[in-house]
Structure formats: structure tokens, C-alpha cells
Amino acid sequence: AQTVTQSQPEMSVQEAETVTLSCTYDTSESNYYLFWYKQPPSRQMILVIRQEAYKQQNATENRFSVNFQKAAKSFSLKISDSQLGDTAMYFCAFMRDGGATNKLIFGTGTLLAVQP
Amino acid sequence: DVKVTQSSRYLVKRTGEKVFLECVQDMDHENMFWYRQDPGLGLRLIYFSYDVKMKEKGDIPEGYSVSREKKERFSLILESASTNQTSMYLCASKAPGAAGYNEQFFGPGTRLTVL
Numbered sequence: 001a002q003t004v005t006q007s008q009p010e011m012s013v014q015e016a017e018t019v020t021l022s023c024t025y026d027t028s029e030s031n032y033y034l035f036w037y038k039q040p041p042s043r044q045m046i047l048v049i050r051q052e053a054y055k056q057q058n059a060t061e062n063r064f065s066v067n068f069q070k071a072a073k074s075f076s077l078k079i080s081d082s083q084l085g086d087t088a089m090y091f092c093a094f095m096r097d098g099g100a101t102n103k104l105i106f107g108t109g110t111l112l113a114v115q116p
Numbered sequence: 117d118v119k120v121t122q123s124s125r126y127l128v129k130r131t132g133e134k135v136f137l138e139c140v141q142d143m144d145h146e147n148m149f150w151y152r153q154d155p156g157l158g159l160r161l162i163y164f165s166y167d168v169k170m171k172e173k174g175d176i177p178e179g180y181s182v183s184r185e186k187k188e189r190f191s192l193i194l195e196s197a198s199t200n201q202t203s204m205y206l207c208a209s210k211a212p213g214a215a216g217y218n219e220q221f222f223g224p225g226t227r228l229t230v231l
């Protein structure tokens with residue numbers, strides 16, 4: 001069974017600085033997808049960034065980028081130039097490739113606070 | 117934009133009551149999911165549905181059932197609510213297979229308290 005581990009329950013960063021959130025996973029699959037989802041306080045969960053395991057190039061979305069290390073089964077999220085609106089719970093998630101439903105397996109989350 | 121709505125943001129029920137949580141999506145997605153979110157545990161899958169009237173158990177189905185009579189609507193049912201079902205419930209929908217780059221779209225959540 002696949003598992004996702006986020007070892008940092010809470011983190012804090014100053015506005016405009018860079019922060020990295022850690023995520024490791026365990027799987028015997030070779031094809032899969034990894035995601036970072038963001039859940040702002042009292043707001044809906046939204047997708048931040050995704051990575052296909054077969055792609056060696058790390059995904060980037062504006063100020064958000066990932067460091068995907070397939071052999072180490074590591075998938076960290078880097079947020080550059082942190083903004084107050086980045087304050088949220090961040091979840092790392094794994095999805096096995098193939099099948100009609102593609103269930104997500106979530107980590108326990110990292111609560112990020114961006115300080116002014 | 118995909119929109120996933122849930123019938124209530126906050127709900128308070130008594131032990132033993134039958135509880136219905138409703139979820140509606142407007143993007144014609146085949147796949148719909150119900151998760152439970154608890155502090156320190158992340159999101160855990162309760163049930164999912166890959167088509168109308170089709171459903172499968174997730175990781176924690178005990179005490180829950182679901183109904184999907186129409187494609188856009190997926191209901192979670194607590195047959196006899198218990199205090200350990202006090203939690204945040206999130207609904208999500210997704211296009212089938214790798215369509216839509218496998219993104220799941222979430223509703224705003226229902227915070228259920230069982231007294």
C-alpha cells in the first residue's frame with residue numbers, strides 16, 4: 001500500500017522569504033502522479049502543482065516549484081517570495097497511474113504561516 | 117470553472133440521528149469522492165463513485181453509506197451518527213482516467229458535530 005509522509009506539522013516563514021515543505025512517499029509503482037494541494041483557512045482546497053513520475057523535469061507554477069527525487073521517493077514544495085496569502089494547510093498527495101478512478105492518498109499536512 | 121458545492125458548511129446533529137451530506141458538481145465528472153479530514157490524520161477516503169449508481173468503499177467506510185442517483189450528485193449518509201464521526205467532510209470530483217490532468221476539485225467542506 002502506498003503511504004505519504006509529511007514530517008513538518010507546522011512551519012513559519014517571513015513574508016518575501018523562501019520556504020520548503022517536505023514530503024516523502026512509499027510505493028512499488030513505477031508510474032504515478034504527485035500533487036501539492038493548498039487549503040487556506042476556511043476556504044476550499046485547491047491544486048497548487050502536480051508532477052508526473054515519468055517526467056524528470058521538476059514542475060513549476062509561478063512562485064511554486066517542486067524538487068522531485070524519484071529514487072529517494074521525495075517530493076518537496078518550494079515557495080519563493082512568500083506572500084501572506086500563502087498561509088494555509090498544505091497537503092502532499094499520491095495517485096497511482098491507471099484505473100478509472102485514480103484515488104488520492106494524502107499526507108497529514110503542513111500548516112504554513114507567513115508572517116508579515 | 118469547476119464548481120463543487122456541499123449542502124451545508126456547518127451541521128450539528130445528535131447521536132443516533134441519520135445524517136445526509138449532499139455534494140453537487142457542475143462539470144459532468146464521472147468520479148466523485150467523499151473524504152474525512154481530521155487534525156493530524158490528513159484526508160482519508162470514505163467512499164468513491166466512478167459512475168451513476170456505482171460506488172466503492174474507500175479506506176474508512178464503516179458507519180457510512182453513499183448514494184449516487186444522478187451524475188452530478190453524490191450523497192454521504194451516516195446511518196446512525198456517533199460522536200466519533202464529528203469531523204470535516206470534503207467532497208471532490210474528477211474527470212475519468214487522466215483527463216483533466218488527474219486534478220480533483222474540492223467542495224468547501226461540511227463541519228459536522230455530533231453531540
